Amino acid sequence: MPSPSSTVDATLTLHPDRALPAEPGVRAIAREIYGSVANLPIVSMHGHVPVEWFAEDRPFSDPAELLVVPDHYVVRMFVSQGARPEDLGVRPLDPSAPPAESDPRTIWRRFCAGWKHFRGTPSRFWLEHELVEIFGVREVPSEATADAIYDRIESVLREDSFRPRALLDRFNIETIATTDNAWDTLDAHGRLAAEGFGSRVLPTFRPDAVCHLDRPTWVDDVDLLGAAAGVDVSTYAGFLEALRVQRARFVAAGALATDHGHLGVDTTPLDEAEAARLYAAARTGRTTSAGARAFAGHMLFQMAAMAAEDGLVMQIHPGVLRDFDQAVHRRLGPDKGYDIPLAVDYARGVRPMLEAFGHHPNFRTILFTIDETVYSRELAPLAGVFPSVRLGAPWWFLDAPDAMRRFREAVTETAGFANMSGFVDDTRAFCSIPARHDLARRVDAGYLARLVAEHRLTLDEAVDTAADLAYHLPRLAYRAGDAQ
Template sequence: MQTFATTPLEEPVTSTAHLDPTTATAPWSLHPDRALPADPVLRPLAREVYAATRDLPIVSMHGHVDVALFADDTPFGDPAALFVTPDHYLVRMLVAQSTSPHGSPGVRGVQDLGVEPLPGAPSGTAPAETNPREIWRRFCAGWHLFRGTPTRYWTEHALVEVFGAPVRPSAETADALYDHLVDRLARPEYRPRALFERFGLELLATTDPAQSPLADHARLAADGWGERVVPTFRPDPLLHVDRADWAAQVAELGAAAGTDVVDYRSYLDALRARRAEFVAAGARATDHGHLTADTTPLDDADAARILDRALRGEVTAAEARAFSAHMLFQMAAMSAEDGLVLQLHPGVLRDHCAGIAQAYGPDKGYDIPERTEYVRALRPVLEAFGHHPGFRMIAFTVDEDTFSRELAPLAGVYPALRLGAPWWFLDTPDGMRRFREAATDSAGFYNTSGFVDDTRAFCSIPARHDLARRIDAGHLARLVAEHCLDLDEAVETAVDLAYHLPKASYPTPAPR
């Protein structure tokens, strides 16, 4: 197994200057102690702990990288298509500053960053910018907006450590950076599979619709990659019966499962059939992004009645909410049968701006966290399956108040539940520090999942894991300095958090 190399193919010379491309004498590089504690007592300890994890293989079990990227293994497109347009972290910040005098010049909305309108978008929808160099210039001119954000850390890590970028992004350096990246992207060592090897990825899980034919995973398996890139079963659109596209989604499910979905029983049978195909393709988990964590089951008769009403297009909002909670319980029951880990990450109101969603689609940066309750919401599933030897559940949250009050105590007593890593709005340096401080008292380290990156941006995966390893090293260094842990225990814990716990949290389902 190759391990992640933290240096680019062209070694940089250490420099902190913001260099003009016409006068540069040394390329851009990053400080080796970034994100480690500044305290002079803690920093040497943190360095030693981090050194034990820095080059460990990456286990990336919860993400959204498109599997076709690896099945096709074609060169990446232009820098804007790789770094800017698909990354809602970048898009949202640039759009948020579009009217500021110190913001992002030339950006009025998502379309100016290359986001395409949907087919049939409302009349008057602005067309997407089609010039990738212009999109890149807008991003570089807004680089200062990302100061202090994790997006800055991830992006500069990818630019410097992966692509050997010679200068920081800015309006003045945009074209030089663009040309540098175009040159790198044309080289075979920067194709997806080559970078997969270079990043030290041991295992990567994609996230796939429940009705996916898994053809790209089959192509990868034929190439010998079947145990390195595995699918994850994502049935969300099928469990929310008031979605406008629900009937079409169910028709696709039936076609993929080889059955007609005409009632509640055939609906469950089709889901079970597809889960079995995912397991056969190497899947280890399911993924659920419901608004709430409610897992209250219904009587079978009530569930069947709601499903019948949904098939006729007559379901109410209240019935739909009850049915989605019921189906989370059913997904848990199926996980107890087939061994797929149930991942739940509720509490995000998707597509807060309906106009943007109607014109440009979901996942454009307009998803906003809200308060989430877990104690009563998860009680039905945990009472039924919390001690079941074949069931494993990982709960994530973007409501950090719940770490110490609800989720850590739950994970600290139910054997089936693990507390997921800080996710989305919380996978920041301070967010991860707060997580360790809030959760460890009740859950310890070993009732957590270890780090998962939850990213669509392939080139940010090593950056995200590196940041988590640095933050954990700092937290553990403090425990050593305060004589709560010995150094050898801190090193062992760091290795477990970075590598062993993610593998243990997502075991291969046992043969049935």
């Protein structure tokens, strides 16, 4: 007799009411609200899909490389169950090290065999959506079904309609932003612009690598910045000029935002002489942890000052202790799923920046967090008073149904809906983008349905607000054009 958890004969289906409220009356209202926004275009203004995918427009190689290897949500779950990242195809930096698994079918079998580990996680929702809606899979992943599912996905990947550019239409993505290094020459974006995609695939300026003096590659990265800008960066003044030149290059290429992933959120400016001293010392390999922290906070303030000049929207998402396991970091490199959230002192941190620019007509910042404790205490009050502040959507570890509901309940009464950024997917997993936006729309529909059921909103108001959250507010928050 098969065990209760057997899925060999099961059919993979998507329930139409998934993630909607359980109470029948509220669920009926949520269905109507969700139905009004389900097919709105996706505005993906914060993400990490490589621009080269669109510029080169090559077919995806195989199911494992598309859905497993680059997805740190997937990899970290298997690591928690005793696997090595290399077992899921994550390659070590050292070519002489024991190699990672290179057979995509073997990786896929391991993934399917561990399908039950994703129960109750947002990854389960996203992956099911991808398998059913995008690839037409009907078998529940398991050891027994792994090869059949692999063959089905592989056949889809060979179709011309599944190349990256074609997927923009298939996924109904109106705008997607990539994340690019401060020294990027934006050649790939230039090629896309020449081929008619310049207003659809936008760059985002990310200067983190050159703002932290204690990063091992800081000197080399600053030199890359100087070379790209054509500016001598041997001095602090030259460094700032190179940043301005590159920001202007990004603006000319259609960028709407910058992206800042500092550990802390301090924005205290330094005396210019002190900033120059710390910069000069770091150029010769002499820096301290305290000096690096002070310089990083100073640079957030400088980025805000430049944002007030050029209008790029400043996204700040602090509070992540990245590359927590240093041995794994040395072996596999950054961003391999060992990142851990920290508490953030947001109000004191951004106070210098907002005192200087919070009412500046050309300044806009979007504040993200994965420290839920600051939602109602600090972030909602900040967004609810400063005209320059928008509250970023639940991000990373919080982009799950219950966490997104908690977000709405924590911030709406203080900040209102108009001070939100709308949903951002923040992912490298391209095929999960429609699923992530769909989940956010369902959760918002459920929250709004409760307000209707409690006679706090009319149904018409709820439908209008749902459209704002799904489509209009992201465009407004990122200044992506008139949202009418």
